[in-house]
Amino acid sequence: MKYKNQLAFEIPSRSVNEALARSVVACFAAQLDPTMDELGDIKTAVSEAVTNCIVHAYPDTIGKIFVRCKILPDNVLDIVVKDKGRGIEDVAQARMPMYTTGGDERSGMGFTIMESFMHELKVTSKPEKGTTVHMKRKILKRGGKT
């Protein structure tokens, strides 16, 4: 698909980088002139995806998290968050609200929030190979701008 702009970056799976990833994607999304609400939704979804990599993909090591954003035609923000970590045995089960393998420090709501806050969410994974989270959000055009 033709894209108007893109950004790709790679970060180690350190929790301090959760805020960094949110900020970087928010900065990239700014060119679409999103509302505060839309920006909040995007930052939240990115935060959930990156946190999943840190907590679940690489529980005992520091691995690489790859993030790629694209601006697609019709004001669509396309975000991929990918890791080469532990992988998910049963993606459908993982996506169920409140389901977590992360102990009682986690709420199990990550995927649910990504689904609620983005317009499209696709999760593919293979045990021991890694997980790819692909999400899209259309940013509504506001008066005056083309």
Add this chain to the structure above:
Amino acid sequence: MTTFLQDKQLTIALTGEIDHHGARSVLKMIADKIDQYLPTVCVLDMKAVSFMDSSGIAIVIHTYRRMTERQGILRLKQVPAQPRKVLEAAGMERLVTIEGRSPVYEI
């Protein structure tokens, strides 16, 4: 993070971004304060919370459990728009009272 206690009501003001990176220490701090003061009402004042993800949900659930174990209640006060949206996506309004922020702050 400031706390104050009045007549068995403990108010804890949370600040900044609440994500997985900071969640453990916030959780521990809240738990320690509840254990120390044994309040009947715990209020989390979220006026200064600029961002929250599902790590904040875990904090609310833990705090709620700790309070209900002692027959107490938990309230969330002055919750800004983005954290409120996350709380509602997780159905937290069914567990705890969530009071919004006054419009005068939304500048």
